[in-house]
Amino acid sequence: MARPREFDRDAAVQRAMSVFWRKGYAATSTDDLLRAMNIGRQSLYDTFGDKHRLYLEALERYQRERVAENIRRLRSTASPLAGIEALVIGIIAADKPTRERGCMGVGSICEFGNTDPDLVTLRTRSGGALHKALIEQLRHAQAANEIGANVDIERAARFVETTMFGLQVAAKAGASLQALRDTAAFAIASLRHR
Amino acid sequence: MARPREFDRDAAVQRAMSVFWRKGYAATSTDDLLRAMNIGRQSLYDTFGDKHRLYLEALERYQRERVAENIRRLRSTASPLAGIEALVIGIIAADKPTRERGCMGVGSICEFGNTDPDLVTLRTRSGGALHKALIEQLRHAQAANEIGANVDIERAARFVETTMFGLQVAAKAGASLQALRDTAAFAIASLRHR
DNA sequence: TCCGTTATTGACTAATGAGTCCAGAATTGC
DNA sequence: GCAATTCTGGACTCATTAGTCAATAACGGA
Numbered sequence: 499m500a501r502p503r504e505f506d507r508d509a510a511v512q513r514a515m516s517v518f519w520r521k522g523y524a525a526t527s528t529d530d531l532l533r534a535m536n537i538g539r540q541s542l543y544d545t546f547g548d549k550h551r552l553y554l555e556a557l558e559r560y561q562r563e564r565v566a567e568n569i570r571r572l573r574s575t576a577s578p579l580a581g582i583e584a585l586v587i588g589i590i591a592a593d594k595p596t597r598e599r600g601c602m603g604v605g606s607i608c609e610f611g612n613t614d615p616d617l618v619t620l621r622t623r624s625g626g627a628l629h630k631a632l633i634e635q636l637r638h639a640q641a642a643n644e645i646g647a648n649v650d651i652e653r654a655a656r657f658v659e660t661t662m663f664g665l666q667v668a669a670k671a672g673a674s675l676q677a678l679r680d681t682a683a684f685a686i687a688s689l690r691h692r
Numbered sequence: 693m694a695r696p697r698e699f700d701r702d703a704a705v706q707r708a709m710s711v712f713w714r715k716g717y718a719a720t721s722t723d724d725l726l727r728a729m730n731i732g733r734q735s736l737y738d739t740f741g742d743k744h745r746l747y748l749e750a751l752e753r754y755q756r757e758r759v760a761e762n763i764r765r766l767r768s769t770a771s772p773l774a775g776i777e778a779l780v781i782g783i784i785a786a787d788k789p790t791r792e793r794g795c796m797g798v799g800s801i802c803e804f805g806n807t808d809p810d811l812v813t814l815r816t817r818s819g820g821a822l823h824k825a826l827i828e829q830l831r832h833a834q835a836a837n838e839i840g841a842n843v844d845i846e847r848a849a850r851f852v853e854t855t856m857f858g859l860q861v862a863a864k865a866g867a868s869l870q871a872l873r874d875t876a877a878f879a880i881a882s883l884r885h886r
Numbered sequence: 887t888c889c890g891t892t893a894t895t896g897a898c899t900a901a902t903g904a905g906t907c908c909a910g911a912a913t914t915g916c
Numbered sequence: 917g918c919a920a921t922t923c924t925g926g927a928c929t930c931a932t933t934a935g936t937c938a939a940t941a942a943c944g945g946a
Contacts, residue, residue: 500891501943522803524718528934538894543935545893598805607865608802609716611792621865656862656871657878664858668850671801671815677850684851688882694921695913722904732924737905739923 507545510535514546515556519602522609523553554616560602561624569631578639582632582658583686589662590669590678597678600670604663629655645689654689661685701739704729708740709750713796716803717747748810754796755818763825772832773839776852777880779826783856784863784872791872794864798857823849839883848883855879 513534517526528549532539546552571588575581591597603621610617632655639645645654665678707728711720722743726733740746765782769775785791797815804811830845839848859872867875 501893501941503893504942522716522718524716525803527932529932538896539935540894540896540937549934600802600805604861605802607861608794608799609719611794611864612866618866653874653878656867656875657882660855660858660862660875660879662858663861664854664856667798667801667857667861668854670805672806672812673850680847681850681854684847685854685882688851688879688885691882691885695911695923697923698912721902723902732926733905734907734924734926743904 503541503545505535505537505541510537510545511552511555511559514552515560515602518553518556519560519599519605522605523549524609554620557602557606557617558620561620564601564603565624565627568628572631572635577644578635578642579644579686579690581635582639582689583683585632586658586662586665586682586686587679589665590675590682592675594675597669597675598672601666604666604670625659629659632658639689649689657689658685697735697739699729699731699735704731704739705746705749705753708746709754709796712747712750713754713793713799716799717743718803748814751796751800751811752814755814758795758797759818759821762822766825766829771838772829772836773880773884775829776826776833776883777877780852780856780859780876780880781873783859784869784876786869788869791863791869792866795860798860798864819853823853826852833883843883851883852879 513536514531517530517534521530526549528539528542531549531552532542535542537545542552546555568585568588572581572585574584589601591599603624606617607621612618633651636645636649636651636654636658640647640649640651661682665682668681669678707730708725711724711728715724720743722733722736725743725746726736729736731739736746740749762779762782766775766779768778783795785793797818800811801815806812826849827845830839830843830848833839834841834843834845855876859876862875863872
């Protein structure tokens with residue numbers, strides 16, 4: 499063994515995540531990261547490889563946290579459809595600064611599209627997990643007669659996911675809490691009425 | 693009078709737009725722009741001010757084109773609701789490269805949020821124009837009994853706009869043409885069934 | 887205590903960033 | 917053809933970029 503690391507690796511990733519989340523990848527400099535993480539330059543390169551690998555790790559952490567949180571909300575209610583509503587409403591933060599930070603995942607999609615294979619993999623993994631849970635929940639809702647028997651579950655799931663994307667963009671653009679919640683409720687109601 | 697400009701200003705903006713659209717603001721260098729626009733450095737600074745002003749002008753052009761195109765589609769059909777469907781379906785490009793370029797407006801929102809007042813102004817203007825046209829169209833649809841009399845038009849408009857945002861993100865993330873069209877149709881159908 | 891290993895620090899590099907300067911070229915009005 | 921004006925090209929500046937190096941510091945094991 500040898501000299502142990504002085505900083506908390508996990509806390510450092512979290513701080514990096516926060517910077518990337520706020521500014522995106524290209525607009526974040528390594529100096530920004532060092533300041534936020536409060537570590538030395540060499541520590542960053544030794545511990546995380548380079549800027550790109552650190553970004554990947556930060557985004558991975560973000561997605562893991564978010565997916566867990568989302569699935570928890572999805573299953574938080576007695577009624578299956580209410581769970582779906584809780585999921586969609588839940589992504590809208592009550593306080594304005596948090597809300598206007600938007601979603602790091604959406605930011606990553608908009609900044610990189612499909613150009614980076616690592617990001618595609620990451621996205622597929624976390625997106626797939628939520629999708630699976632959502633499909634399951636929609637089936638329950640259908641079984642409970644909360645949505646019509648003729649509704650295509652796969653399509654409904656994509657609809658919910660698209661609505662979530664849209665809300666994240668609208669939030670980043672400065673839409674009000676009320677408008678966002680309204681829209682979310684409107685979208686969910688449209689599932690109910692089929 | 694004096695020596696006239698050698699390049700076509702309008703074509704140059706269009707090329708700049710194409711680069712910013714593909715790469716975003718921060719990831720685009722002035723060299724990228726000069727190469728794409730095929731003009732000299734001094735011509736760029738003389739004619740457009742600086743990178744930021746050029747971005748504004750490119751985005752302005754993008755928005756103007758898009759809003760016009762969207763409103764045209766919105767009003768392209770006999771049935772008002774079909775027009776709304778044409779609007780939403782219409783933003784999904786048939787060819788994959790175009791589709792995966794996503795929407796420059798959404799990209800701008802994700803990259804800048806509300807930090808840049810000029811962008812907020814621009815967004816408010818073009819967003820407002822489409823919103824107004826959409827409200828009008830929804831009223832027609834309601835008058836024609838294509839959507840229920842109890843539907844709140846303002847909410848329905850925001851719902852359609854959020855769906856459009858969501859589709860742009862999904863497209864950029866690589867969703868298939870079929871999946872996107874499906875989702876668009878699903879969303880519009882949910883208006884019809886109220 | 888001493889050695890091997892790893893962490894930290896700050897200076898360094900080489901490239902690239904946005905934006906400027908200036909000398910020469912091209913055009914119109916006269 | 918000349919003068920006034922504007923455009924063009926390329927060299928230039930100076931700050932910032934991502935990433936490296938080398939010297940020193942701190943630790944665990946023997």
